[in-house]
Amino acid sequence: MSGSQRLVALDLLRGLAVAGMILVVSPGSWSMVYAPLKHADWHGWTPGDLVFPTFLTCVGMAIGLMVPRLTPADRARPALWLKVARRTALLILLGLALNALPALDLATLRIPGILQRIALCYALATAICVLTAGRGEGGRLAFNLPAAAIATTALLAIYWALIAFVPVPGFGVGRLDAEGSLPAYVDRVVLTVPHLWNQGVTYDPEGLLSTLPATVNVLLGTVAARLAAQGRKGWVLALGVVLIVAGLALDPVMPINKRLWTPSFALLSSGIATVVFVGLEMVSKSRRGGWLLIVLGGNAILAFILSQLLGVFGGLPILPGAQPTPQGFIYAQVLKAIADPYLASLACAVLVLALITAILIPLHRRGIHLRL
Template sequence: MHDGARTALRIGKRLASVDCLRGLAVAGMILANNPGDSAHVYAPLRHAAWHGCTVADLVFPLFLFLVGASVALAVDREAVASGRAPGFWPRALKRVCVLFLLGLGENAWLRLSVAALRIPGVLQRIAVVYAVAAWLHVRVRADRTLVAIVAGALLGYWLLLAWAPVPGLGQPSLAREANLEGWLDQLVFGRHIWKAGTLWDPEGVLSTLPAAALGLVGVLAGRWLRRGGTGAFGVAAAGAAMLALGLAWDAALPYNKSLFTSSFACFAGGVGVTLLAVAHRLLDGPEHPAAWAAPLRALGKNALAVYVAASLAATALRHVTLPNAAGARASLQAVCFRALFGGWSDPYLASLAWGVCFLLAAWGAAALLAARGLTIKA
């Protein structure tokens, strides 16, 4: 499917490029979330402490970008807008509710405390971004209008962070100890946020605005794929322009994943657009079966199911405890990690090896589902 020889895609058709990038994002999330020893983690797999950006910071935004792209590929906006797709909105609402409830269940798994149950989360943010992307994809026909909405959301969020005084502080602030995102999270959720002692949630209320804008960038990319995906080099150039804009914007508004600053969302969107354009050229043509990409595609076909299963398994390993020789108790993960990698001389390599083994186990489950042709949908 080279440029000039592509035709519009059939609604709902799966693309290897999207599946592989989704698999890459999930693999990155699992690897970053599951070090063997949290005190010894290679820098690219650590999230930035506050301002800044690492590879680990970009994997979840890449997934949000792909949520929007998948919406554009799967939803026939003309049919839905004209009423020729009865039942679409109830199904979409059901999907949003299932994702949100799964997220609450993930937060409560083996650590249920109604008084301090975290309400926001990764799956909850995916649910909201999916809802916004689906709604605007159907309601907004023109791509340039979606571009205007994205620009307005990112600029508006920048103005809020830069100019709106934080209540109780009396001035704008991007500090960890006092920021508008944290104030609103405290107002809406109270104690029901990320960690005890924090004043904000990385998937909080206000930062959902730029996250949804990133999903709409994905919708625009998905529409391009739906139209046949011609001009991949031009799209890659647009992604590079977003990267450059994000880099320049960082000087005025620092990258910050926890606040999902507009500069960070712009840079992450550039990463997503560029990767998708390249992946489309490499993977979606019939002359390129790309057997080397099969592991990522297997992960991508059941990305959410694999992520949820991996998250529940990781929580179980950390919360189930066993007695040790000293009479104290240690987590099952600590016991297994010491047994498997405790003798390694490089603690960073040992910590990475645990994460890789965890990822391989998740991939094995995904490969089994793919071999049987099973796709688990929320």
């Protein structure tokens, strides 16, 4: 696997995750969504549940490719850590800004979010990988695979132990429901209910404590990237299969649950993303084969922002019959041509994806990419 192919394969996986995210968050109607594009109600998983963890795996792969480019001197310089802090802060601020739309209300502003989780996982995983790296050839850092594996195991074990043994006032220990689980309780105490994901819920799917196992997805991405960089494609595939088996094997003990990001979910989702990465490496041999995914992957943050804005901003008053949002307007027009409301809702999501891709194509051709 050459370096150019490897980088293209990563962009393909990132683009696939972004495309999946847009399809999941852009239905014409939330009451008319095909099951695979929904999130599991609680325990269990759907293809839609794999979108976000796949993107986190991509973040990890980028870190895994970045570390060996650094030198021990780079690690000691404040500039590197200021860059990490700046990127982390910008992602958090951008996430808060999107949460504040369309009308800022500090009393109910959601504090966690997708970008906020990406930021925290990126910062923690980067610190682990850079600080544990050894000295390699050519005066560069050498990625420490054993340290990444140990950190992965430790994060999962700590999270599991906290849930299993720390009592939640009024509920006890070992609860895995929306009210009695430790992650939900921590979010309610620290962030308070008005600042969680949705009014009336008692937890947040991107909450504080579950950031620990989510970081595992990033760390496993770093491991997959380093194995791929060494040309060990078979090892990458084996890693993915082992993670999938481990996640499924843990399910009876610690159910697969995205909203709590249980260890079984972290392992399963990382494994599936890794296997898909190996498959996409074959596509990466022909840039034309996945060019649109490369466009989306190269501007992933901007694509996410556009998808959020299309679902938030008010309708266009110059258009007759405008809906509360541009997304709603598209759905209203699609319903005129497609009688099946589920199919029309899916068609709306596909059109939103096509619109965002069309916006990104000229930017990609000009080499314009949003980098935080």
